Amino acid sequence: MTDIIKERRSIRRFTDQAVEQEKLDEIIEAARWAPSWGNLQCCEIVIVQKAEKKKKLAELLSAKNPASKVMENGPLVIAVCGRPEKSGYYKGKQQTRYQHWFMYDLGIVSQNICLKAHELGLGSVMVGSFDHPKVEELLNVPAGCELVALIPIGYPDHSPSPPKRKEVEDFVHYDKF
């Protein structure tokens, strides 16, 4: 587990090799078992494989987004969507000070997807900077559901060195902040 967590990298260059359906199914299963607020499972995912759709996704990323090429050229993209009014709400009433627990749920789903992909020898990158309404339109995401992240997946064509992380003493506090 520690190796998988530490060795997963954001991969922004893939080979031409297709992702086997069995591996995709395993990734979907990992997404399915993510914990969620009240087990309400607000997540919905769209698997994008059609070339013209991936091209349009790439065009809708923020300018100079380093993931543009991999979005277009990779074998598939998982669009991670969720229903904001499901997570953190009970009978339509917000349960805590946070309106957006669905973002938390989708983050966990995304991490499950990327860790599982890495375990299977695949690369991935979470992408959050794009024109969300236009991508929702492109992928036919219904009202009441929001598309938060795009995750291209494929066989890695490079192995980037790990970006630095904070030292433990720079973010861990015992007993008081």
Ligand SMILES: Cc1cc2nc3c(=O)[nH]c(=O)nc-3n(C[C@H](O)[C@H](O)[C@H](O)COP(=O)(O)O)c2cc1C
């Ligand atoms: C919520 C979120 C949004 C991100 N959005 C983008 C993005 O739009 N484009 C991109 O190339 N990488 C994106 N990344 C990847 C980060 O840049 C990357 O995780 C970070 O630099 C650490 O590198 P590592 O994943 O290899 O450990 C995003 C990551 C997260 C968690």
